[in-house]
Amino acid sequence: xxxxxxxxxxxxxxxxxxxxxxxxxxxxxxxxxxxxxxxxxxxxxxxxxxxxxxxxxxxxxxxxxxxxxxxxxxxxxxxxxxxxxxxxxxxxxxxxxxxxxxxxxxxxxxxxxxxxxxxxxxxxxxxxxxxxxxxxxxxxxxxxxxxxxxxxxxxxxxxxxxxxxxxxxxxxxxxxxxxxxxxxxxxxxxxxxxxxxxxxxxxxxx
Amino acid sequence: xxxxxxxxxxxxxxxxxxxxxxxxxxxxxxxxxxxxxxxxxxxxxxxxxxxxxxxxxxxxxxxxxxxxxxxxxxxxxxxxxxxxxxxxxxxxxxxxxxxxxxxxxxxxxxxxxxxxxxxxxxxxxxxxxxxxxxxxxxxxxxxxxxxxxxxxxxxxxxxxxxxxxxxxxxxxxxxxxxxxxxxxxxxxxxxxxxxxxxxxxxxxxxxxxxxxxxxxxxxxxxxxxxxxxxxxxxxxxxxxxxxxxxxxxxxxxxxxxxxxxxxxxxxxxxxxxxxxxxxxxxxxxxxxx
Numbered sequence: 001x002x003x004x005x006x007x008x009x010x011x012x013x014x015x016x017x018x019x020x021x022x023x024x025x026x027x028x029x030x031x032x033x034x035x036x037x038x039x040x041x042x043x044x045x046x047x048x049x050x051x052x053x054x055x056x057x058x059x060x061x062x063x064x065x066x067x068x069x070x071x072x073x074x075x076x077x078x079x080x081x082x083x084x085x086x087x088x089x090x091x092x093x094x095x096x097x098x099x100x101x102x103x104x105x106x107x108x109x110x111x112x113x114x115x116x117x118x119x120x121x122x123x124x125x126x127x128x129x130x131x132x133x134x135x136x137x138x139x140x141x142x143x144x145x146x147x148x149x150x151x152x153x154x155x156x157x158x159x160x161x162x163x164x165x166x167x168x169x170x171x172x173x174x175x176x177x178x179x180x181x182x183x184x185x186x187x188x189x190x191x192x193x194x195x196x197x198x199x200x201x202x203x204x205x206x
Numbered sequence: 207x208x209x210x211x212x213x214x215x216x217x218x219x220x221x222x223x224x225x226x227x228x229x230x231x232x233x234x235x236x237x238x239x240x241x242x243x244x245x246x247x248x249x250x251x252x253x254x255x256x257x258x259x260x261x262x263x264x265x266x267x268x269x270x271x272x273x274x275x276x277x278x279x280x281x282x283x284x285x286x287x288x289x290x291x292x293x294x295x296x297x298x299x300x301x302x303x304x305x306x307x308x309x310x311x312x313x314x315x316x317x318x319x320x321x322x323x324x325x326x327x328x329x330x331x332x333x334x335x336x337x338x339x340x341x342x343x344x345x346x347x348x349x350x351x352x353x354x355x356x357x358x359x360x361x362x363x364x365x366x367x368x369x370x371x372x373x374x375x376x377x378x379x380x381x382x383x384x385x386x387x388x389x390x391x392x393x394x395x396x397x398x399x400x401x402x403x404x405x406x407x408x409x410x411x412x413x414x415x416x417x418x419x420x421x422x423x424x425x426x427x428x429x430x431x432x433x434x435x436x437x438x439x440x441x442x443x444x445x446x447x448x449x450x451x452x453x454x455x456x457x458x459x460x461x462x463x464x465x466x467x468x469x470x471x472x473x474x475x476x477x478x479x480x481x482x483x484x485x486x487x488x489x490x491x492x493x494x495x
Contacts, residue, residue, distance in 0.1 A: 057424065059425055059428060095428065097428045098428060137491075138491040140255070140429060140431035140491065143288055144360040144364075145361055179364060181364075181366060181403075181421060183421075
């Protein structure tokens with residue numbers, strides 16, 4: 001009976017150790033920010049402007065010609081993290097009857113972190129909040145501010161040094177943006193480029 | 207003189223014909239998706255948008271009575287420019303801003319049988335209606351205040367927080383036994399529903415209920431917004447005693463109705479859940495179609 005008890009305890013200990021090593025494996029695989037192949041130490045600012053960016057509420061797409069961002073990045077506890085500090089949006093228009101009277105990113109900074117899903121690296125953005133005021137004589141939501149809230153996930157490409165946000169990247173990361181109860185789709189391609197200490201160095205994630 | 211008089215008649219006739227033609231056109235000018243705005247007062251000063259809200263499900267719990275919404279109820283009309291985000295409503299051109307749609311009360315009079323202690327006359331009347339199969343009762347929502355007291359906050363409607371719709375209503379209980387003037391609520395004591403698509407704030411001791419902002423979709427090249435599956439909820443409203451039930455015998459029947467429904471009821475005991483589809487468009491867009 002005692003031998004059997006010791007056997008059970010031993011099996012439990014081994015199982016715990018095995019489980020621990022699996023989790024350690026996942027943790028060690030957490031992606032980090034790298035410049036010229038070397039992990040970033042300290043902090044850096046990354047700036048960029050979207051090559052293209054649009055947000056679609058079913059039936060109406062809002063596109064911004066100038067969608068800039070300023071994101072602080074660092075590697076903390078072995079994982080690439082950061083925060084979007086600024087996100088000015090200019091020259092926005094819609095596919096429908098509405099005119100974009102005002103658009104503003106709010107509740108900044110938005111925390112970000114890198115994550116790996118199915119061997120691909122993603123940038124995950126939390127606390128997204130954008131207020132949009134539409135106008136126009138035929139615009140059904142004129143004079144009423146729409147507030148986009150939620151999370152966003154973008155696929156990182158080391159080859160092109162970009163983060164691409166679309167329905168696939170949102171689905172992979174479990175991110176979701178909503179206006180009220182309505183899910184919206186965000187499409188955008190953002191080049192990443194260091195602005196301070198690592199200017200003109202190759203930025204990658206791995 | 208006779209010729210002049212004839213000409214006057216002709217002019218008058220033409221005017222009347224033109225007027226009738228205009229009214230007919232204004233009542234059914236729109237087609238397709240826009241037909242639902244046929245009774246929006248698009249030419250009335252102060253109206254900037256049209257709204258058509260169709261409630262196809264939900265329930266109203268009044269004291270101990272629960273009435274499921276099985277027949278669609280319509281709220282339609284115009285909306286003013288917002289003041290601090292709140293728009294006032296304008297009456298529909300056909301006068302039916304809130305449709306008077308009867309909803310059957312489950313159990314009918316079976317649920318409001320006079321207790322043994324009721325006056326002899328009330329018991330005899332009740333017995334008469336029962337024996338003649340006239341026990342069905344309908345509950346119909348009616349506006350208790352002027353249409354301008356109906357308020358809409360679109361931001362709250364879409365965001366799922368705060369009051370999205372304010373509806374001051376009264377419930378008309380209809381049955382031959384109850385007469386034609388049996389109401390719970392009145393213009394001086396309305397049932398004021400501060401409906402939200404978010405979470406309600408009932409008095410302490412009552413569970414909040416949660417609504418839903420539904421799913422928005424732009425139609426007609428972005429000129430019409432349709433919100434499907436919105437759920438507006440409210441359980442922080444009180445209800446006064448019933449009045450006018452039983453016609454001239456209301457002094458006898460009202461207490462029976464109050465006793466059976468549990469009126470008056472304090473806030474928290476009552477509930478309104480409206481499952482709606484809401485359409486919004488500007489008068490500019492409506493007038494183009």
